[in-house]
Structure formats: C-alpha cells, structure tokens
Amino acid sequence: MDVMADVSHENTLAADSGAARVQERMQKRNQARIESVERRREAKESQSVAEENYEFFSSTFNREREGIEELLSGCxxxxxxxxxxxxEEATVRTAQLQKFLSDSTLFLKQYDLRKAQAALQTLQTSLTETREEALPKKKFAFRARTKGADRACAPAADTPPPSAVSPAEPGSTQTDGASEQCGFSNLSExxxxxxxxxxQKRDVLLTHLTNCKVRLFGSPSTLHLKHIQGCEILCGPVSSSVFVDRCTDSTLAVPCQQLRTHNTTDTRVYLHVTSRAIIEDCRGVSFAPFSWSYPTLEEDFAVSGLxxxxxxxxxVDDFNWLAAGTPSPNWTVIPEEERRTSWDP
Known part of the structure; x- marks a missing residue:
C-alpha cells in the first residue's frame, strides 16, 4: 500500500508539474502575442505619423511653390x-521655402528629398530668368576719379522711382538704375x-578692392561687394539688401534688411539684419553684432527705415547645409572676447 501511495503521489506531482509547464508556455505565448500586437500598433502609429508629416510637407511645399510660380507668371x-x-516677394518666399525644406529633411525619404530639391532648383532658375526678362539690368559705370577725391555720384538719366527697384542678384556687378550709383573699383592699399x-539713397558698388579700408557714411539703398580681398569695409544702414560675392579674408560691418553672401571665405561680418542672413558656397564666415559707430548713425538709421x-x-541660413538640427560647419559666431570694438582707420 505504501508503494502504491508513493507512486500515486509521484504521478500527482508529475501531473502538477506538467500542468505548470503547460500554463507557463501558454503565458509566454500570450505575452509574446501581446508584445507582437503592441509592436504592430506602434509601427502602425509611427507609419501614420510619418505619412501625416509627409502629407503636410508635400501639401505645404506644393502650395507655396505654386504661389511663387503664380507671382512669376504675373510679371x-x-x-x-x-x-x-x-x-521681391517671390525672392523672399523662395528663401523661406528653402528653409522649410531644410527643416523637413529629418523625416523625408531620400527620393522625396531629391524630388523637392529638384523642384526648388527649377523654381530658383525660373526666378532668375524671369528677373532678367522682366527687369533687364543696366550696366554699371564708374565716373572718373579726381586726383584728390572722388566726385559725388551723379543722378542716372531716366531712372524709375524707388518702388520700381528689383532685387538684384547676389554679387551682381550691375544694378537696375533705380537710384543714383557710386562706388570704388580696382584699387589697393x-x-x-x-x-x-x-x-544717401544710392546704390553703392565696391569691386576688385585689395587691402583697402572703406568707410561709407550715410544710408545707401543697396550695397554690392564683389572680388574683395583683405579689406575692412564699414557701412552705414542700408535700407534694403547687401550682396557679397567672392570676398576673402576681410572684415565687414553693416546694418541692412537682408544679407546674401556667396563664394566667400575667412570673412568676419559685424551685422545688424532685420530679416535673416543667407550664405551659399561659403566657408569660414563668422558673425557678431554690428558695433561700428559714427556721429550721424542714429539719423541714418531713421533714413533707412530699419x-x-x-x-x-x-x-544664418546656409543653403548648402540641409541637416536640420545640426549647425552648419560653414559659419560660426565670433566669441565676445575676440570681437572688434575699435574701428578707427
């Protein structure tokens, strides 16, 4: 009887153990099923968010692109x-569209990103072509310089009113003649x-200057800098845009509404800008707040409307840097202890 009782007890234990293992396997399978359902749910939600992000980007991008195209057609x-x-409106909106695309690169697929970049490039080309067709530019010409000093700039003939000024191309050596013009060219030391x-209220062009110090008092309408090397250029408040192209190892100080900088290296910019600075094809450009001062600066700010x-x-928006959330390596902020405070010649 004792033997039979022991056998019965062992059978009971074995049955209990088998039932426990079965129950454990069932629990594991159930947990795995729950986890699988949760993963699928998360994946679905993630896919849904990605699709919503792209749909928002696509509709916004296309709507803005069509609006810019409509502006260009109206020319x-x-x-x-x-x-x-x-x-002017198309130029500003195209820059904003570029910024929107740059901020959206994190969730865009490579195909969608390349497609949007190609569309933007086509739009920029169309903007340039429309400007050249609608507002053909007059060639800039310097007046002869006297031995002791430059003559004051003379009014251009048959110039249209300021409201008819077109936004100039970055680095252009031509202007539209909407205001009186003056500048310096081919000088050194x-x-x-x-x-x-x-x-005052004139377009100023500085081109092919080497190792020069330039002081522009007053409030120009626009400022164009091209082929500048080793120069220090200080300017009063510019009522519209400053365009810089091919500037090397120089220091600039200027207040303006908009700054466009192309093909520029190792240059320090002391800036007051009411929109956003834009760089393209640049490296080693650094920025600090505008710090030049002269007796009539406040009056010139009033004239400029800035x-x-x-x-x-x-x-600063770098059109060559599309990695949203990562600083562009092409520009930096000048440390406070390294900023210029004295600008005397």
Missing part, C-alpha cells in the same frame, strides 16, 4: 513696378571714404 506683360514687387551726401530693436545677426 509677364506687367509694368516695371508691378514686376519688381512680384519679384587705400583708405576710401564716401560721405553721407554721396551715398528697426534698430530687431537684429537677427546670429540667425
């Missing part, structure tokens, strides 16, 4: 003032000065 057959206004009376309380000097 055909329009008067010069209307064409200039459309082109000189101190070059323009007074407020000479530059907002002195709004300075986006450190907000």
């Amino acid at each position: 055909s057959g329009a008067d010069r003032a209307t064409a200039a206004q459309n082109l 000189q101190l070059l000065i323009k007074t407020s009376e000479e530059v 907002d002195q309380t709004r300075n986006n000097w450190s907000q």
Whole structure:
C-alpha cells in the first residue's frame, strides 16, 4: 500500500508539474502575442505619423511653390513696378521655402528629398530668368576719379522711382538704375571714404578692392561687394539688401534688411539684419553684432527705415547645409572676447 501511495503521489506531482509547464508556455505565448500586437500598433502609429508629416510637407511645399510660380507668371506683360514687387516677394518666399525644406529633411525619404530639391532648383532658375526678362539690368559705370577725391555720384538719366527697384542678384556687378550709383573699383592699399551726401539713397558698388579700408557714411539703398580681398569695409544702414560675392579674408560691418553672401571665405561680418542672413558656397564666415559707430548713425538709421530693436545677426541660413538640427560647419559666431570694438582707420 505504501508503494502504491508513493507512486500515486509521484504521478500527482508529475501531473502538477506538467500542468505548470503547460500554463507557463501558454503565458509566454500570450505575452509574446501581446508584445507582437503592441509592436504592430506602434509601427502602425509611427507609419501614420510619418505619412501625416509627409502629407503636410508635400501639401505645404506644393502650395507655396505654386504661389511663387503664380507671382512669376504675373510679371509677364506687367509694368516695371508691378514686376519688381512680384519679384521681391517671390525672392523672399523662395528663401523661406528653402528653409522649410531644410527643416523637413529629418523625416523625408531620400527620393522625396531629391524630388523637392529638384523642384526648388527649377523654381530658383525660373526666378532668375524671369528677373532678367522682366527687369533687364543696366550696366554699371564708374565716373572718373579726381586726383584728390572722388566726385559725388551723379543722378542716372531716366531712372524709375524707388518702388520700381528689383532685387538684384547676389554679387551682381550691375544694378537696375533705380537710384543714383557710386562706388570704388580696382584699387589697393587705400583708405576710401564716401560721405553721407554721396551715398544717401544710392546704390553703392565696391569691386576688385585689395587691402583697402572703406568707410561709407550715410544710408545707401543697396550695397554690392564683389572680388574683395583683405579689406575692412564699414557701412552705414542700408535700407534694403547687401550682396557679397567672392570676398576673402576681410572684415565687414553693416546694418541692412537682408544679407546674401556667396563664394566667400575667412570673412568676419559685424551685422545688424532685420530679416535673416543667407550664405551659399561659403566657408569660414563668422558673425557678431554690428558695433561700428559714427556721429550721424542714429539719423541714418531713421533714413533707412530699419528697426534698430530687431537684429537677427546670429540667425544664418546656409543653403548648402540641409541637416536640420545640426549647425552648419560653414559659419560660426565670433566669441565676445575676440570681437572688434575699435574701428578707427
């Protein structure tokens, strides 16, 4: 009887153990099923979010692109003032569209990113071609310089009103002639000065200057710099845009509404800008707040119409850097201890 009781007890234990193992396997399978369902749910939600992000990007990008194309189409057959206004708005909106694309690269697939970049490039080409067709540029010509000083800039003949000015191409050596023009060209190792009376509301062009110090007092309409090497250029408040192209190892100080910089290396910019600075094909460019001062600076700010309380000097868009969330390696902020405070010749 004892033997039979022991056998019965062992059978009971074995049965209990088998049942426990079965129950454990069932629990594991059930847990695995729950985890699988949860993973599928998370994957579905993630896919849904990605699709929603792309749908938002695609609809916003295409809607803005079509709006810019409509502005460009409106330039055909329009008067010069209307064409200039459309082109100015199209230029600003195209820059904003580029920024929107740059900020969206994290969730865009490579195919979608390349497609959007190609569309943007086509739009930029169309903008350039429309500007050249609607607002053909007049060639810039310098007046002869006297031995002791430059003559004051003379009014250009048959110039349209300021409202008809078109936004110039970055680094262009031509202007649209919407205001009086002046500047310096093909000089080296000189101190070059323009007074407020000479530059006020005029387009200023500085080109092919080497190791020069330039002081522009007053409020120009636009400022164009091209082929600048080893120079120090200080300018009063520019009421619209500053365009820089092929500037090397130089120091610039200027307040403006917009800054466009191309093909520039190892250059320091002391900036007051009310929109955002834009660089393209640049490296070694550094920025700090505008710090030059002269007796009539406040008056010139008033003439320019710039907002002195709004300075986006450190907000720089690099059109060659699309990695959102990662700083561009092509520009930096000048450390406070290294910033210029004295600008005397």
